[in-house]
Amino acid sequence: MLVVNAQVQGFRPRQKPPQSLPCVFEPKKSLLTVRRAVWLILRHSTAQTEADLHTIALLKKLHPDLNTAISLAKDFADLLRRKQPERLSEWLQNAQQSNIRAIVGFTAQLKDDLDAVINGVTYQWSNGQVEGQVNRLKVLKRQMYGRASHELLKKRFLCSI
Structure with missing residues (x-):
């Protein structure tokens, strides 16, 4: 194989290698996975960067049906962080009216054991x-x-x- 390669090299015209290669493509940006999107949305607002906020705004623009789900998820996370069980009944009502199947199912599970959920939000013990x-x-x-x-x-x- 090496003998054939050496013989063929003699028949090919010599070309000068280009000094700098032209940029043919831009480096790939990492794709937004579901896990990363959820992390960006539920992250505390003080920890979000401008790029995170831009990504969330772009996500809302591309998928307008996610606006309700994003706002409900943020409200629930805020309710838990601030330990405000008095807002839970209002959130459950809004979530039930959203007609988003996953969120409606989640609210049904929360309502099944509402006392435990309220205690979990209220007390610091786990x-x-x-x-x-x-x-x-x-x-x-x-x-x-x-x-x-x-x-x-x-x-x-x-x-x-």
């Missing part, structure tokens, strides 16, 4: 740590199911703490 420990123990139990005695399971629980 049972997240406890739920995390329970989940960890259940995973260990599932992994050990049918494999060994209760004594080994007990030792594994104690060693994982």
Whole structure:
């Protein structure tokens, strides 16, 4: 293969390489994913840059049906950040009237356990740590199911703490 390549090189006319290559394309900008869009929208307003605000405005312009969803999401995030449970019933009403299927479903789930949601917004305490420990123990139990005695399971629980 190298012999053929060397022979062909002799037949080709020599060209001078260009001094600088012309710019054929612009570098690709990163695409706006759903996760990034949600992050931009729900980010605290003090942390948003001009580019973020421009991206949100462009998103609203390209998809006018998202205006309601964006405003409802921002209002809900603000309600949670400021711990204002008195605004929750008004937000639920507005969200229910929006006729956006995902948001209406979300409000239905919130209404099912409204007392817990109000307590979650009101109090600074959370049972997240406890739920995390329970989940960890259940995973260990599932992994050990049918494999060994209760004594080994007990030792594994104690060693994982």
